[in-house]
Amino acid sequence: xxxxxxxxxxxxxxxxxxxxxxxxxxxxxxxxxxxxxxxxxxxxxxxxxxxxxxxxxxxxxxxxxxxxxxxxxxxxxxxxxxxxxxxxxxxxxxxxxxxxxxxxxxxxxx
Amino acid sequence: xxxxxxxxxxxxxxxxxxxxxxxxxxxxxxxxxxxxxxxxxxxxxxxxxxxxxxxxxxxxxxxxxxxxxxxxxxxxxxxxxxxxxxxxxxxxxxxxxxxxxxxxxxxxxxxx
Numbered sequence: 001x002x003x004x005x006x007x008x009x010x011x012x013x014x015x016x017x018x019x020x021x022x023x024x025x026x027x028x029x030x031x032x033x034x035x036x037x038x039x040x041x042x043x044x045x046x047x048x049x050x051x052x053x054x055x056x057x058x059x060x061x062x063x064x065x066x067x068x069x070x071x072x073x074x075x076x077x078x079x080x081x082x083x084x085x086x087x088x089x090x091x092x093x094x095x096x097x098x099x100x101x102x103x104x105x106x107x108x109x110x
Numbered sequence: 111x112x113x114x115x116x117x118x119x120x121x122x123x124x125x126x127x128x129x130x131x132x133x134x135x136x137x138x139x140x141x142x143x144x145x146x147x148x149x150x151x152x153x154x155x156x157x158x159x160x161x162x163x164x165x166x167x168x169x170x171x172x173x174x175x176x177x178x179x180x181x182x183x184x185x186x187x188x189x190x191x192x193x194x195x196x197x198x199x200x201x202x203x204x205x206x207x208x209x210x211x212x213x214x215x216x217x218x219x220x221x222x
């Protein structure tokens with residue numbers, strides 16, 4: 001049970017911001033939102049995670065709605081190397097498992 | 111190295127044979143996960159180790175699958191009597207506690 005819903009694919013022009021949405025309407029108060037990405041033939045790579053507040057790091061920004069039922073991962077200036085499958089995951093603080101689902105396949109177009 | 115390493119990177123075996131896949135986690139990481147990813151699919155959780163606690167084996171698909179973690183570090187995933195449907199990429203991840211996971215490059219298993 002992935003507990004998240006993401007569009008199967010998206011395109012983004014190189015240099016533009018890529019905004020990847022995720023719905024997690026059944027999220028509970030003790031569950032974080034995590035984002036990972038998987039570039040072809042590589043293992044998944046951690047991007048960012050958050051609980052309630054918006055988060056930013058060197059890779060991306062995470063915007064979580066006030067009701068926490070959805071979030072958006074923002075890659076501010078997409079490059080061709082950002083082409084990957086992006087996974088949005090919700091997971092309890094004390095949970096063992098990360099349910100990856102099928103993610104969003106982002107293609108950055110030159 | 112600084113990251114999670116897995117070996118072998120590729121494994122081709124015949125149906126019915128046993129295989130062992132190895133994972134070397136990042137030093138100091140107490141949590142270790144095994145996943146598998148079939149072609150074009152998302153990641154499927156297999157098993158989770160946390161320190162000296164009993165592992166969470168709830169994702170293992172059958173009793174042909176087992177895993178050990180020796181000394182709280184290296185882990186071995188064993189698949190007995192392999193079947194063609196076992197063909198997949200097997201990914202290992204480690205982390206501190208049960209928080210963020212860092213993945214290895216995976217082992218690509220092909221069962222003929």
